[in-house]
Amino acid sequence: MHPSHFAAVLLFALFTSVVFGITQRETPARMLRYGAYCFVMFVGAAIVLSWVMALIAR
Amino acid sequence: MVTQQDKSAGAGKGFVYLPLIAGWLVPGAGHFVLKKWGRGALLTASIFGMFVLGLAMQGKIYANAHEILEFLGLAGDMGTGLLYIVGRAMDLGSAPVQVTTADWGTRFIVVAGLLNIIAAVDAHNLRTGRKS
Numbered sequence: 001m002h003p004s005h006f007a008a009v010l011l012f013a014l015f016t017s018v019v020f021g022i023t024q025r026e027t028p029a030r031m032l033r034y035g036a037y038c039f040v041m042f043v044g045a046a047i048v049l050s051w052v053m054a055l056i057a058r
Numbered sequence: 059m060v061t062q063q064d065k066s067a068g069a070g071k072g073f074v075y076l077p078l079i080a081g082w083l084v085p086g087a088g089h090f091v092l093k094k095w096g097r098g099a100l101l102t103a104s105i106f107g108m109f110v111l112g113l114a115m116q117g118k119i120y121a122n123a124h125e126i127l128e129f130l131g132l133a134g135d136m137g138t139g140l141l142y143i144v145g146r147a148m149d150l151g152s153a154p155v156q157v158t159t160a161d162w163g164t165r166f167i168v169v170a171g172l173l174n175i176i177a178a179v180d181a182h183n184l185r186t187g188r189k190s
Contacts, residue, residue: 001111001114001115001116001159002115002157002159003115003159003162008115008159008162011108011111011166012108012165012166012169014104015104015105015107015108015170015173016104016108016169016173018100018101018103018104019101019104019105019173019176019177020176022097022100022101022177022180023176023177023179023180026189026190
């Protein structure tokens with residue numbers, strides 16, 4: 001299996017966010033919100049850092 | 059308002075460390091012991107999925123530690139409990155890392171172990187009434 005770099009980021013963010021959401025909050029609604037927040041932050045940080053590294057490498 | 063006394067009252071009886079140990083050995087089992095079926099199923103799917111994907115990407119399972127980074131990887135891998143033992147017994151993840159995805163796979167396996175430890179501690183907190 002050879003996923004693209006971005007696909008690997010999405011998979012990593014998905015699984016990690018599910019565990020963070022369940023373990024770090026107490027009610028289902030808050031678990032869902034925190035899981036979604038973690039997912040967006042993981043993917044967003046990966047995109048931003050990727051652009052930063054691309055600009056530095058130029 | 060939920061008081062600490064109310065939370066403690068929700069704690070069950072029996073061996074207090076059972077959810078912690080079960081959760082470490084089998085991802086999600088700690089929550090199953092506490093009859094948290096939905097949470098347990100999601101944790102099982104996430105941690106097991108991450109471990110399997112890591113192996114599918116030809117990730118490495120650490121077998122020994124000759125330096126500090128390998129020791130940290132080994133500690134993370136051992137967090138997956140029985141998955142680590144079965145993986146080692148079946149000689150999975152022993153091929154040398156040769157492609158980029160294998161490096162990501164190695165990280166997936168380590169993080170699956172770390173997430174499993176978080177999940178097991180969460181099950182313990184549920185058991186002791188520290189979390190509801």
